[in-house]
Amino acid sequence: MNFISIDFETANEKRHSPCAIGIVVANETGIVDEFYSLINPLMEFSSFNIRVHGIIEEDVSDAPTFPEIWPKFRSYLTDNTVIAHNASFDMSVLRKTLDYFNLTYPDMEYLCTVEISKRIWPDLMNHRLNTVAAHHRITFEHHHALEDARVAALVLVKAIQENGAEHLDDFIKICNMKKGKIYERGYVTPKINAKRRTKRMYF
Template identity: 65%
Template sequence: MHFVSIDFETANEKRFSPCAIGVVVANEHEILDEFYSLINPLMGFSSFHTDIHGITKSDVVHAPTFPQVWPTLHEYLSQKVVIAHNASFDMSVLRQTLDYFNLSYPDMDYLCTANISKRVWPGLTNHKLNTLAMHHGIAFEHHHALEDARVAAEILRKALSAYQAESLDPFLEKCKMTKGRIYEHGYVPPRAKKPTKRKRKLYF
C-alpha cells in the first residue's frame, strides 16, 4: 500500500500563492521517496505568513514557478491516494493554483489526517499537527513543508497500526470514512459518517 503525503506553505492569504511544497511517498512501514521545493509565487509575501513559515520573497527569487514544478508534482499525485493534514487547505491550494495557471487537474483520491486523527484518538485536547506529533513523540520543524508532510505520513501509519489495518479500505470502513476525490475541474471531499447511537431499551 503506497500513499503520498503533501504540504503547502503559501506566501499570503491567497490560496494560489504556494511558496513551498513538500511531498512524501510512503507505505505502512517506511518512507520511500521525498521531494521538496521552494516555489516563486510571482506575487508578494505577507508578514503574517512569513512569520509562520520563515520564507521571504528573497528566498524564492531563483525558485521555480508553480507551472515549472507542476510536471514533477503531477507525476507524484496522479492516480495516487494523497493525504494532508487539514486537507481542505492543501487541496484548495492545489485546485486554485491549477485554476490560476490554467493547468489540468490530476485524477487522485485524498484523505485528511486531521479528520482521521479525530476518529482514532478522540481524547486528545485538539488534533493539530504539532499536538499529534507531541502525543506520538515525533520531533519536527513545524511549518516546514517537507517536515509537515513527513509527520502527516507518520500519523497515518500510526492510525493504521492502531486499527490493526494493513490497507486503507478496511481501515476507512472501520473509521466509517470515505476518500475524497479530485478530478478535472471538480472535487468531492472526504466524508465521515457520524457514529450511530445505540437505542436505549425501555422496560415497563
C-alpha cells in the same frame, strides 16, 4: 499500498501563492520517498506568512514557478490517494493555483489527517499537527512543508497500525470513511460517517 502526503506553505493570504511544497510517499510501514521544493509564487510575501514559515522573497528568487514544477508534482498525485493535515487548505491551494495558471486537474483521491485524528484519538485537547505529533512523541520543525508532510504521513501510519489494518483501504473500511476526490474542475470532500452503534439486547 503507497499513499502520498503533501503540504503547502503560501506567500500570502491568496490560495494561489504557494512558495514551498513538501511531498512524502509512504505505506503502512513507513516513509519510502520524499520530495521538497521552494516555489517562486511570482507575487509578494506578506509579513504574517513570513512569520509563520520563515520563507522570504529572496529565498525563492531562483526557485521554479508552479507551472515549471507541476509535471513532477502531478506525477506523484495522479491516480493516487493523497493525504494532508487540514486537507481543505492544501487541496484549496492546489485547485486555486491550477485555476490561476490554467492547468489541468489531476485525477486523485484524498483524505484529511485532522479528521482521521479526531476519529482515532478523540480525547486530545485539539487535533493540530503539533498536538498530534507530540502525542506520538514525534519531533519536527512545524511549518516546514516537508516536515509537515512527513508528520502527516507518520500520523496516518500510526492510525493504521493502532487499528490493526493491513493496508490503507482496510483502515478506511474499519473507520467507515469515504475518500474525497479531485477531478477536472471539480472535487468531492472526504466523509467520515458516524460510528455504528452496537444494538443492545434486552431480556
